[in-house]
Amino acid sequence: MIRKLSVAGLAAALTLGLTTPSLAIPAWADRPGTPGAPGVGDPLFPDLGNGGYDVRHYDLAFDYTPGTHDFTAKVTILATATQDLSAFNLDTDGHVIDAVTVNGAPATWALAPGRTGQELTVTPARTLRNHVPFTVEIAYHGNGKAQRLGLTGWNFGADGGFAAAVQASRADTFMPVNDHPSDKATWTFRITAPEGYVATANGEPTGRDGTTWTFRAKEPMASELLGLAVVKGVYRAGTGPHGLPLRHVIPAGQEDRYGPIADLTGDQIAWAERRFGRYPFSTYGIHVYDGYRNALENQTLSLFGTNWFNRTDGTTKYTTTMIHELVHQWFGDSVTPATWQDAWLNEGPAVYYAAVWGEEQGWDELADKMKVVYDKLDAVRAKDGPPGRPKGLGGYNIYDGGALVLYALRQEAGAAAFDRIMRTWVQRNKDGNASTEDFVAHAVKITHRADLDGFLRAWLYGEKNPPMPGHPDWSAA
Numbered sequence: 001m002i003r004k005l006s007v008a009g010l011a012a013a014l015t016l017g018l019t020t021p022s023l024a025i026p027a028w029a030d031r032p033g034t035p036g037a038p039g040v041g042d043p044l045f046p047d048l049g050n051g052g053y054d055v056r057h058y059d060l061a062f063d064y065t066p067g068t069h070d071f072t073a074k075v076t077i078l079a080t081a082t083q084d085l086s087a088f089n090l091d092t093d094g095h096v097i098d099a100v101t102v103n104g105a106p107a108t109w110a111l112a113p114g115r116t117g118q119e120l121t122v123t124p125a126r127t128l129r130n131h132v133p134f135t136v137e138i139a140y141h142g143n144g145k146a147q148r149l150g151l152t153g154w155n156f157g158a159d160g161g162f163a164a165a166v167q168a169s170r171a172d173t174f175m176p177v178n179d180h181p182s183d184k185a186t187w188t189f190r191i192t193a194p195e196g197y198v199a200t201a202n203g204e205p206t207g208r209d210g211t212t213w214t215f216r217a218k219e220p221m222a223s224e225l226l227g228l229a230v231v232k233g234v235y236r237a238g239t240g241p242h243g244l245p246l247r248h249v250i251p252a253g254q255e256d257r258y259g260p261i262a263d264l265t266g267d268q269i270a271w272a273e274r275r276f277g278r279y280p281f282s283t284y285g286i287h288v289y290d291g292y293r294n295a296l297e298n299q300t301l302s303l304f305g306t307n308w309f310n311r312t313d314g315t316t317k318y319t320t321t322m323i324h325e326l327v328h329q330w331f332g333d334s335v336t337p338a339t340w341q342d343a344w345l346n347e348g349p350a351v352y353y354a355a356v357w358g359e360e361q362g363w364d365e366l367a368d369k370m371k372v373v374y375d376k377l378d379a380v381r382a383k384d385g386p387p388g389r390p391k392g393l394g395g396y397n398i399y400d401g402g403a404l405v406l407y408a409l410r411q412e413a414g415a416a417a418f419d420r421i422m423r424t425w426v427q428r429n430k431d432g433n434a435s436t437e438d439f440v441a442h443a444v445k446i447t448h449r450a451d452l453d454g455f456l457r458a459w460l461y462g463e464k465n466p467p468m469p470g471h472p473d474w475s476a477a
């Protein structure tokens with residue numbers, strides 16, 4: 001660790017015979033440092049995240065008023081400089097910044113528009129030295145419905161509350177944050193909500209002091225998986241495999257309807273553990289909310305709109321969506337993509353294993369589903385990019401296309417080798433980040449088959465579908 005020489009240190013150096021001041025005061029002592037980059041250079045979101053530091057821990061205190069959606073908040077960020085840093089950025093959007101300190105001393109700051117939100121530039125009173133930890137504290141306030149430069153991550157329910165769904169880039173509508181999946185950190189949440197509401201966040205509930213609820217996410221988490229909510233809901237406890245504590249949040253007064261659905265998750269986790277090994281976090285659960293119309297794999301607490309469960313066909317086919325978000329806890333949450341261009345590593349396994357689940361329930365044959373994808377994918381590759389090099393997020397190429405890449409790999413490598421590739425992938429990259437290139441190298445290493453390199457590259461990056469092993473009759477429509 002490098003520290004500036006104190007006056008006493010300088011005196012000691014002089015006593016030791018270092019009489020020439022230019023030698024006694026090293027060049028770095030007065031080096032001014034340089035500003036951190038305003039983005040990490042993600043291929044799809046160049047402004048997301050920031051350079052020059054690595055966040056270790058977020059502590060978010062969030063005091064929210066339902067109905068009006070006003071909030072006052074303070075985030076304390078423990079980070080380590082990765083260069084001599086004269087200034088650094090955080091991603092934010094639509095907040096009023098009240099005060100910023102760095103290492104307890106007031107810092108100057110400025111807001112400027114970025115490509116997906118705003119860039120908050122913080123200039124500390126003193127240059128932050130490379131490798132040295134520092135603390136940033138930002139007091140801010142705002143309103144959930146405030147005008148923003150980009151999309152919002154706020155989803156409002158009929159109960160006057162909200163749930164956060166921020167993937168890929170909207171954690172910054174809740175807090176100043178280093179909003180790129182490559183910078184994972186542990187988290188503490190202190191959420192204040194009035195009587196009659198419950199607060200949720202990622203990780204384990206660690207207590208309640210009056211109307212303030214605390215949570216601790218002790219495994220590293222990317223900001224895109226933020227699971228903040230204040231709702232009129234009830235907690236429902238459960239137990240998963242090997243005693244894993246489960247906690248679900250379901251709409252108040254609707255326990256009869258959603259409680260039994262939430263209770264399916266224990267067996268679903270056991271099903272997933274048979275494929276991927278042990279569940280990677282210290283708790284899991286689902287949050288069912290009418291203010292959201294989709295499903296999202298927030299870490300340890302997947303969020304589902306109530307609409308998912310209102311099927312008119314009387315089946316439990318909604319469990320495929322529950323499996324999809326659960327599989328993400330391994331693929332996407334525990335093992336997080338290095339950049340958003342690697343997002344097929346999240347969605348491919350989630351879609352693929354949900355289809356495997358569906359086949360086991362007797363709903364759809366996996367091969368039939370994959371044939372449909374094969375027929376469609378050629379045109380999608382040309383328009384939106386191949387699965388491993390998409391032009392944007394959320395497309396068929398990374399979802400169904402990603403699943404088709406995995407199906408092709410299983411056809412080529414065989415079931416046993418494929419299972420080994422997937423299981424060791426999540427074990428070896430647990431709590432980390434990994435890229436498409438890492439996956440290709442991993443498949444080669446696990447199978448000792450160098451030819452899988454070219455095989456996977458053709459599927460991931462090709463402009464056309466390669467032939468599908470085992471299905472010589474398949475051809476793109």
Ligand SMILES: [Zn+2]
Pocket residue numbers: 324328346347350
């Ligand atoms: Zn997904």
